[in-house]
Amino acid sequence: MSGRIGKRSIVFDTKPAVLGYAAVVGKKEGEGPLKDRFDRILEDPYNGEESWEKAETSLIRDSFTLACSKAKLSASALDAVYAGDLLNQCVSSAFALKDSGVPYFGLYGACSTMAEALLLASMSVEAGFAASACAVTGSHFCSAERQYRFPLEYGGQRTPSSQWTVTGAGAVILGKGRSGVRVSCATPGRIVDAGITDMSNMGAAMAPAAHDTLKAHFADTGRSSQDYDAIFTGDLGALGHDILEELFREDGTELGVRYMDCGVLIYELRTQEVGAGGSGCGCSASVLAGHILPAMRDGVWKRVLFAATGALLSPTSAQQGSSIPGICHALVLEKED
């Protein structure tokens, strides 16, 4: 029987199957270590649109359309789409999906959106509320800079702890299936506020939330990090990655080389001038759809823990002196033969 396991986790007995996925990224992401992994790399940061916000919309729409086509499903065959983004009022997702005709659930999970969307899509498919459902999200460096930081033209300097918003989108379609990669378990995140107020150090703000969710996951399932071939956090970046390792070390757990962060993987940190690494909804989404799922398909990893992380702040909350609460949702992906 599917249902709850332990205090916070959910087990999926029918294991919703990954039917299709796609990742579309920007030029800089297409020059990074994962450059050969993505479905499409943009030449033009506007992607032929009139504004960065509309470019972000087109990235999300393109990844959605491509994932449907790779799943051999027409969009109209989907019963639900779970989508969100970083823009005010989540307009890039809404405008990307507005003509799809698919029942739409708008989410705001900041950079954890891909995991939140996958979790809800898994629940829908598992319970029979949807025969197939899509999880999709994305972000754009230029629209995020304009909204969260400074006009790009200002050319402001960045602190080394800051992260680079990924221009990219990822879409994953779940449905009933007997083989391939499937979602077997999930641990929804609660909000953790470690009191960090530095908007240029998101890794430090989000790492305690990742620690909270992964610890709960291990306790609920009776598993340890050793039971996974790979563990991915969303976008803690190099600093957050090390903080999470240290938090587990204090618990007596070494995460070891199996632990990786999507924000560290997507760029060459020494040469690409991205501060502590990638961030944004599109970071974990494009690494999942471009790198993790294809590698699982190819047999590189059999069991993966995917734990996207989000910082639940706004420029207004930061200006009003509030701290930066973090969240992390985790899912177990298993390759079945």
Next chain:
Amino acid sequence: MSGRIGKRSIVFDTKPAVLGYAAVVGKKEGEGPLKDRFDRILEDPYNGEESWEKAETSLIRDSFTLACSKAKLSASALDAVYAGDLLNQCVSSAFALKDSGVPYFGLYGACSTMAEALLLASMSVEAGFAASACAVTGSHFCSAERQYRFPLEYGGQRTPSSQWTVTGAGAVILGKGRSGVRVSCATPGRIVDAGITDMSNMGAAMAPAAHDTLKAHFADTGRSSQDYDAIFTGDLGALGHDILEELFREDGTELGVRYMDCGVLIYELRTQEVGAGGSGCGCSASVLAGHILPAMRDGVWKRVLFAATGALLSPTSAQQGSSIPGICHALVLEKED
């Protein structure tokens, strides 16, 4: 068996039960026709906080806490909370719930958030992923004016078609139960874009989405409007209410007096100077928790269709000339003895 019915609807066989609910509203709402229905009416628009955004946060937190207490549940006993709001990056929900310790699913459904949250909470409870779950949302006139329109101090004139953002919040807790009000069915909304670009006429932008969802609901369930004792849209206001009536009239259906709109009910439109009526996430949320659910408990209505509506725009999308896409999620509430 719970699952899908018709093209888009979902039937809940175990019928998640409403265990508790609460509505907290501002002074103006507390002077309207529903003034005796709310759990708490603020005297101070700041609710003792330093900013309107923090006041909005406190409204959401208060309605959540009160609903838990009325359900005789400690917050920590909840397995999930589904929450969202209108503020950029949905900060009022995140900050309201950050210390609750409850697994958190952030949503962005604009003014349809209460229905979206209830739909997802119903799915979680029905499928056994949560023993109990909360749906909560709210809005604040002052924080919305500042973000979407003009500084309040500017004293800008309002067009008669514009709506007044409700200062208020509502929370509903669902779980297993054998009596009282229960959720028996839902029809998730897809995005409908009627091409409206006037930010001061949200009713016209959202009415086609309400028409789309309600028509799908009637087709999927084989029911007509006559099968409901009352039908509520979220915040179409007086103009949107009439547009929806007209759209159904073109289909040969008279919605009649059983059809009401939360944005029309919450204010005295002739005297309270609110344009075409109330809007905002807190509109349908506080009318549901303050008026509809208590009236169902008291036997006024046995079967209600609750259809909250949202406009998926942002100031940026409007400034870039985009139209205003709408969405509407619908749920069937039934009183069992």
